[in-house]
Amino acid sequence: MEIDVTNEKKKAIDFIVNSSSLSELIKTETELLGRNGLINSLLKQLKNIIPEKRKTVGININALKQEVITLINQKKQLLSQKIDDKNIDVTMPGTSIKTGTLHPITIAITEISSIFSKLGFIRMSYPEVEWEYLAFDTLNMPKTHPARDDFETTFVNGEPHPTYGKMILTPHTSSGQIREMWRLKKPPIRMINIGKCYRPNWDATHTPMFHQFEGLCVDTDINITHLKGALDYFAKEYFGENTQTRLRPHHFQFTEPSFEVDISCTMCQGTGILRQSRDSGTSQDDLKVKCKICKSGWLELGGTGMVHPNVLISGGIDPIKYSGWAFGFGIERVIMMKYGVDDIRNYYSGDMRFLSQF
Numbered sequence: 384m385e386i387d388v389t390n391e392k393k394k395a396i397d398f399i400v401n402s403s404s405l406s407e408l409i410k411t412e413t414e415l416l417g418r419n420g421l422i423n424s425l426l427k428q429l430k431n432i433i434p435e436k437r438k439t440v441g442i443n444i445n446a447l448k449q450e451v452i453t454l455i456n457q458k459k460q461l462l463s464q465k466i467d468d469k470n471i472d473v474t475m476p477g478t479s480i481k482t483g484t485l486h487p488i489t490i491a492i493t494e495i496s497s498i499f500s501k502l503g504f505i506r507m508s509y510p511e512v513e514w515e516y517l518a519f520d521t522l523n524m525p526k527t528h529p530a531r532d533d534f535e536t537t538f539v540n541g542e543p544h545p546t547y548g549k550m551i552l553t554p555h556t557s558s559g560q561i562r563e564m565w566r567l568k569k570p571p572i573r574m575i576n577i578g579k580c581y582r583p584n585w586d587a588t589h590t591p592m593f594h595q596f597e598g599l600c601v602d603t604d605i606n607i608t609h610l611k612g613a614l615d616y617f618a619k620e621y622f623g624e625n626t627q628t629r630l631r632p633h634h635f636q637f638t639e640p641s642f643e644v645d646i647s648c649t650m651c652q653g654t655g656i657l658r659q660s661r662d663s664g665t666s667q668d669d670l671k672v673k674c675k676i677c678k679s680g681w682l683e684l685g686g687t688g689m690v691h692p693n694v695l696i697s698g699g700i701d702p703i704k705y706s707g708w709a710f711g712f713g714i715e716r717v718i719m720m721k722y723g724v725d726d727i728r729n730y731y732s733g734d735m736r737f738l739s740q741f
């Protein structure tokens with residue numbers, strides 16, 4: 384007896400090729416590889432082959448079997464990718480598409496802009512590469528001020544401007560105050576300037592590039608109560624309605640009087656104390672421990688004050704007729720305060736385990 388393995392192979396391939404759905408392919412698989420399928424029936428016929436040819440035919444049948452298995456697997460993959468209603472198993476869970484998340488800084492910028500827009504503040508973005516004159520001189524900072532040192536500020540190589548001096552990477556968003564006064568020429572001014580700032584620092588709370596948001600309000604009869612009201616509104620909207628603010632005397636060249644703003648700690652609600660249950664869990668057994676985030680009940684938000692008359696003059700605004708307030712806060716810092724982030728460098732680590740939590 385003879386077995387034409389080449390011809391059997393042709394038949395098997397035809398079967399596989401013509402199976403146009405997964406269910407047809409499974410039927411084909413049984414017909415070819417099942418107990419009573421083609422391959423087994425060929426193997427059963429081996430005993431009828433003359434002994435000299437039996438070995439070669441056996442090898443050929445086994446090779447055919449391997450080829451059929453490979454072809455069927457490939458076709459299975461192809462058919463399960465193909466979308467047609469015969470192949471869809473509607474009971475299977477869907478394949479979820481991986482989506483990215485917005486960066487926490489981007490989320491905070493959107494939230495902050497929206498909070499201040501409700502108070503009538505316009506969002507502005509002023510240059511990251513700034514002139515020394517705008518970043519310092521117009522802000523009442525003397526030539527000898529230490530912030531102008533290259534230890535504190537990054538200078539850009541190039542020809543200095545005849546009037547505006549050297550080019551720098553802006554160390555704060557406060558030059559936006561002057562640019563906004565120049566742009567509008569006349570109050571009322573309500574601006575929120577959000578941008579990147581640069582200072583050569585690198586530790587758990589400082590990065591060489593960071594973001595600030597600068598508020599500026601100039602009009603007739605503007606006083607500290609308006610500043611306190613705006614800060615309270617921001618703190619409650621951004622950190623939560625129970626958040627309190629307080630002003631502490633401070634010094635900035637461009638504001639008089641100047642303050643540091645604190646908010647009540649978001650972790651211990653301003654008490655400075657965290658309650659920790661002992662194992663028994665009864666309220667009498669509560670331990671009182673110092674809040675590790677604030678230690679005192681307050682967290683420092685940033686600098687603020689009433690715009691210095693010299694700054695209004697630099698901006699072309701009459702300080703007799705108008706007054707104003709300004710503040711400048713770090714965006715990385717407010718997010719750290721809101722969520723208890725303990726290392727600013729996480730924002731720029733590219734670590735998805737951190738970034739995708741926001």
Ligand code: FA5
Pocket residue numbers: 554555556557582584588589590591592593594595597635637638684685686687688709710711712713714715716727
């Ligand atoms: C200023 O930059 C003032 N221009 C703020 C200001 C504006 C005061 C208007 C009064 C009126 P200060 O240097 O404190 O102030 O910076 C403000 C905030 O920026 C800090 O509280 C901090 O949150 C953030 N900041 C400063 N340096 C860095 C840094 N290297 N990395 C991250 N955040 C920083």
